[in-house]
Amino acid sequence: xxxxxxxxxMEPLGKIAQNKYxxxxxxxxxxxxxxxxxxxxxxxxxxxxPDEISGMPVLGPLVDAxxxxxxxxxxxxxxxxxxxxGIMAITVAFGVGYSLAQRKDDMDSxxxxxxxxxxxxxxxxxxxxxxxxxxxxxxxxxxxxxxFVAIILSILVTELMDFxxxxxxxxxxxxSVPPYVVRSFxxxxxxxxxxxxxxxxxxxxxxxxxxxxxxxIMAMFQPLVTASNTYWAxxxxxxxxxxxxxxxxxxxxxxxSVVYPFWMSQLAANADAVAAGEQATGxxxxxxxxxxxxxxxxxVTLGLAIFMLFSASIQIKQVGKTSIVPSIFNINxxxxxxxxxxxxxxxxxxxxxxxxxxxxxxxxxxxxxxxPPVVVQPPFxxxxxxxxxxxxxxxxMAVLIQVLNVIVATIIYYPFFKRYEKQLVKQExxxxxxxxxxTSSA
Amino acid sequence: xxEQSIKAIILCSWGATxxxxxxxxxxxxxxxxxxxxxxxxxxxxxxxxAAEYDVALLEPQVRHLRKEVNRIAEPHNIPVELxxxxxxxxxxxxKVLDQVLNMxx
Numbered sequence: 001x002x003x004x005x006x007x008x009x010m011e012p013l014g015k016i017a018q019n020k021y022x023x024x025x026x027x028x029x030x031x032x033x034x035x036x037x038x039x040x041x042x043x044x045x046x047x048x049x050p051d052e053i054s055g056m057p058v059l060g061p062l063v064d065a066x067x068x069x070x071x072x073x074x075x076x077x078x079x080x081x082x083x084x085x086g087i088m089a090i091t092v093a094f095g096v097g098y099s100l101a102q103r104k105d106d107m108d109s110x111x112x113x114x115x116x117x118x119x120x121x122x123x124x125x126x127x128x129x130x131x132x133x134x135x136x137x138x139x140x141x142x143x144x145x146x147x148f149v150a151i152i153l154s155i156l157v158t159e160l161m162d163f164x165x166x167x168x169x170x171x172x173x174x175x176s177v178p179p180y181v182v183r184s185f186x187x188x189x190x191x192x193x194x195x196x197x198x199x200x201x202x203x204x205x206x207x208x209x210x211x212x213x214x215x216x217i218m219a220m221f222q223p224l225v226t227a228s229n230t231y232w233a234x235x236x237x238x239x240x241x242x243x244x245x246x247x248x249x250x251x252x253x254x255x256x257s258v259v260y261p262f263w264m265s266q267l268a269a270n271a272d273a274v275a276a277g278e279q280a281t282g283x284x285x286x287x288x289x290x291x292x293x294x295x296x297x298x299x300v301t302l303g304l305a306i307f308m309l310f311s312a313s314i315q316i317k318q319v320g321k322t323s324i325v326p327s328i329f330n331i332n333x334x335x336x337x338x339x340x341x342x343x344x345x346x347x348x349x350x351x352x353x354x355x356x357x358x359x360x361x362x363x364x365x366x367x368x369x370x371x372p373p374v375v376v377q378p379p380f381x382x383x384x385x386x387x388x389x390x391x392x393x394x395x396x397m398a399v400l401i402q403v404l405n406v407i408v409a410t411i412i413y414y415p416f417f418k419r420y421e422k423q424l425v426k427q428e429x430x431x432x433x434x435x436x437x438x439t440s441s442a
Numbered sequence: 443x444x445e446q447s448i449k450a451i452i453l454c455s456w457g458a459t460x461x462x463x464x465x466x467x468x469x470x471x472x473x474x475x476x477x478x479x480x481x482x483x484x485x486x487x488x489x490x491x492a493a494e495y496d497v498a499l500l501e502p503q504v505r506h507l508r509k510e511v512n513r514i515a516e517p518h519n520i521p522v523e524l525x526x527x528x529x530x531x532x533x534x535x536x537k538v539l540d541q542v543l544n545m546x547x
Contacts, residue, residue, distance in 0.1 A: 013506045018506075018507060018509070018510045023486070027486065099486075102486070102489075102490075103486075103489070245503075248502055248503060248505070249503065249505075249506050250455050250503040250504055250506075253455045253504075254506075318532060319531050319532060322531070322532050322533045323531075326458075326459065326462065329458075331458050331459055333454070333459045333501065333502075333503050333530070334459065334530065334531045334532070334533060335531075336503070337502050337503070337527050337528075337530055337531045338527075338528070338530075338531020338532060339531075340527070340531070342502075342527075381458065
């Protein structure tokens with residue numbers, strides 16, 4: 001069975017997770033874009049005080065004071081937000097080019113990043129004369145709306161740059177020339193070929209359709225973005241994650257490498273809507289899983305980790321001790337492999353069922369507006385309570401729902417956990433008895 | 443090799459559990475008086491500096507990345523193994539250190 005899985009499942013999954021394009025896209029978001037949008041979203045929160053607290057006894061007056069303080073300078077406070085979210089796609093373009101070049105042999109990653117960024121920038125102007133447009137007018141395209149073009153174009157540009165360089169479209173310098181001179185001359189020919197190509201493409205598209213490339217591509221992707229925000233999409237994502245984890249493969253890692261661009265464009269759309277004072281509609285984002293579903297780690301195992309500490313089984317208790325601290329920070333690989341949940345038919349059932357139920361609760365709570373939408377993506381290690389509060393821009397309701405999720409999941413795990421525990425205890429007693437017999441007969 | 447300090451890297455997907463395990467292995471090494479430097483990281487970190495390490499270990503949840511890691515490790519003659527699942531679950535630095543020492547021989 002395990003060997004069959006290794007042969008038939010690990011290979012194709014390994015291929016997805018190791019796909020150099022998918023990896024580069026994820027790195028572009030996680031390494032390059034995230035710090036910028038986390039910084040930006042802080043200003044979004046400052047400019048938009050959590051108004052649900054307004055009526056509360058102690059915090060209420062504080063929030064009212066906050067509202068009064070930010071009101072006259074709201075536009076100024078939103079400037080860092082608008083700029084950081086507004087250039088998210090530029091950052092991603094650089095990140096994809098850079099990360100992809102790093103995965104290739106003998107490529108100048110920084111130059112590939114810069115070229116990708118420039119190429120994407122060039123497609124963003126809905127005019128043929130650059131002086132006809134104000135910078136603020138294209139920020140939306142350079143931000144959330146440009147994500148898909150930024151990704152696709154950067155991959156094409158980097159591949160083309162690699163191709164041209166390796167086919168000898170470069171100035172090779174004699175050995176005596178200093179390395180930094182060699183570096184710029186090596187890429188200047190690809191730059192001179194690729195940038196005008198992209199410019200011509202943008203010109204043709206705009207002249208014929210009155211659309212920029214990002215607008216045209218976004219129109220193509222819009223149905224997919226919409227579909228990725230449904231309950232069925234969330235359910236599909238969690239099912240794949242949990243089934244993979246059940247076999248010992250990092251499910252979140254594999255799934256996120258495919259759907260990260262969709263999560264990010266939902267998040268950017270939410271933040272924009274909140275900044276504009278409108279209703280945000282994005283539900284299925286990264287924090288939907290990391291902050292509201294995988295609490296204590298993949299599979300909502302926080303409650304389980306606590307119960308393990310008091311287990312009658314020696315093995316479970318021992319694993320519980322090493323798992324509890326990482327669990328607080330939503331890391332549960334030791335638990336998954338030590339309990340183990342991996343290839344464990346008894347625990348596999350609640351391991352899939354609990355997150356499915358929790359995803360359903362979350363989806364309903366977001367869709368009905370019981371808790372406000374996610375506007376911030378905290379690092380996945382932010383503990384229970386803080387995570388929900390941060391992600392929703394300061395909602396206590398989100399904290400309550402996080403706690404509810406853990407309780408519901410723990411109730412689902414409990415009977416299965418007890419049954420498994422009983423089985424282990426029995427086995428441990430049998431082993432101990434056998435050992436006793438051996439020592440007494442010796 | 444025995445006299446020299448051993449450099450090992452433990453790989454996982456985000457570098458979270460591997461850094462915890464790396465710390466445990468270093469503690470175990472210190473206790474036993476073994477010269478060892480244990481690093482942690484994701485597979486992309488490994489690619490950049492593969493030549494620096496003597497051995498590479500993969501945590502069990504990323505065993506589907508083994509092929510890629512092997513491909514990076516091969517030209518540098520770095521042995522690659524999976525961390526023992528139980529030792530990983532218990533964050534057993536001693537046991538993993540044994541594994542590192544075995545591989546480095």
